[in-house]
Structure formats: structure tokens, C-alpha cells
Amino acid sequence: MREKFLIRAGVPGDHDALLALWLRSVRATHTFLTAADIEALIPAVRDGALVALELSVLVAGDGALAGFMGLDGAKVEAIFIDPAHAGKGGGTALIAHARQVKGALAVDVNEQNPDALAFYLARGFVVVGRSETDGEGRPFPLLHLAEPTP
Template identity: 75%
Template sequence: MTQIRPATPADRDALLAIWLRSVRATHAFLTEADITALIPAVRDGALVMLETWVLADEDGQSLGFMGLDGAKLEALFIDPGHAGQGGGTAMVNHARVLKGPLTVDVNEQNPNALGFYLAKGFVVTGRSETDGDGRPFPLIHLAMNA
């Protein structure tokens, strides 16, 4: 049994740890230097500025999180030990109830994430050669139909 709840400042360290484990498990195109360089943006940016929701087990342990900016899903990370157990789907469904049809950008080099979103009803709307910060990590832009 899991729950989805708003994040609090006390969650930040646990969520950053989930982000690190998840990125290391799923983003093989990033070097360790890339990951290290992204930590401040996640810790002091995304986890502070986004509307962040936590997926937690019955004991309150964080299993994953998502960050929303309006109806844009800016982040969805599940601890690798809990991946494939429905947590990501529950988070997307929760976000859709809150915000209506969603948009999301996925790293082109992360085919599992692209497959996940396509299976959830997202459709490809475009592509960018670089990520939002101009780094050479192409993005696939997706949107949910209304």
C-alpha cells in the first residue's frame, strides 16, 4: 500500500538520494561528472521550486517523487528497488487528476522512459537537439490528449 503526499522540506535529502540512485540506474548517457554537476540544480532548484509530490510506503518511507510546473511533469523518479511496481503509473495518474492533460520532456537516450510515457497515452509532439540548459542531451517532447 502506497500513498502520494505533498513533499516537505524534511523530504529533500531522501528525494535527492532517490534521484541519484534512479539517474545512475537509468541515465547511462550521463557521466558521473554530469550527475555531480546536476546535484545543485536538483537539490536547490527542482526540489524547492517545483510542486513536488512523494510516493511513500505504509511506513512513510519515500519510494519516489514527481515535480510539476503547472501541467508539465518536470520530474518523475522512482527508487530503482521499487521500479516496475506501479508507482510511476500512480504518480502520473495523480498528476492528471490534479492538472488535467500533462506534458513531459524525456531524454532521447532514455528509451525506457519514452516507452513508459507512450504506454500511458502520451504522444510525441516534437524534439529538441539539446536539453533545457543547452547540453547535448536531445529531448523528446510529449503531451497527453485531453
């Protein structure tokens, strides 16, 4: 069932709540990561991504933070949806918002996360490349996706 969402710019006061949301989302969706892998990523998310990326926050009808997206230019660096709101149109709303603001988008997806890959493929992205490791050199292959430009 689709939810009604508001999308607003992220602010520094959101960071603690977004980190907690990220943690819930990753634990629910990134089953290829160990608990130690996830714990090791917390500083990079808290001190890097949430500070450096252009954040869009997904707000549910009841005012709860339902998800967020982090952009670096037209590249989607992160979309995380709270498991309580997953499958209700929030990710699609964030992608539509990013397209309106940035035009054609690109994104990297962990190869071991088939649900994320299916999400982006269903929204018109195509695989344009692959890397054996993630951006930090860890053994988590990435698929590079982009939206075809007209």
C-alpha cells in the same frame, strides 16, 4: 508485482532524502550520463527542482520514500522512482495523481532514455516535438510529449 503506495505533498524536510533517491534513480536509469554529468546536476536538483517544483512524494507501505514527481503547472518536470521500487506501479500512480489534479499533462524525455519514453507512450502520451539539446543547452536531445486533449 504491484505495491500499495500513498502519495502526499512534498515538504522541505523531504529534500535531502529525495536528493539521495534522485541520485540512486538517475544512476540506475540514465546510463547515457557520465558520473561527472550526474555530479554536475546535483546543485540544480537540490537548489532548483526540489525547491521550485510542486512535489508529490510516493510513500511505500513500509513508510519508505519510494519516489517523487515534480510538476510545474501541468508539465511533469521530474519523476524518479527508487530502484528498489521500480516497476511496481509507483510511476503510474504518480501520473494518475497528476492527471486528477492538473488534467492533461506534458513532459520532456531524454531521447537517450528509451525506458522513460516507453513508460510515457504506454500511458497515452504522444511525441509532439524534439529539441537537439536539453533545457540547459547540453547535447542531450529531448522529446516533447503531451497527452492528447479531447
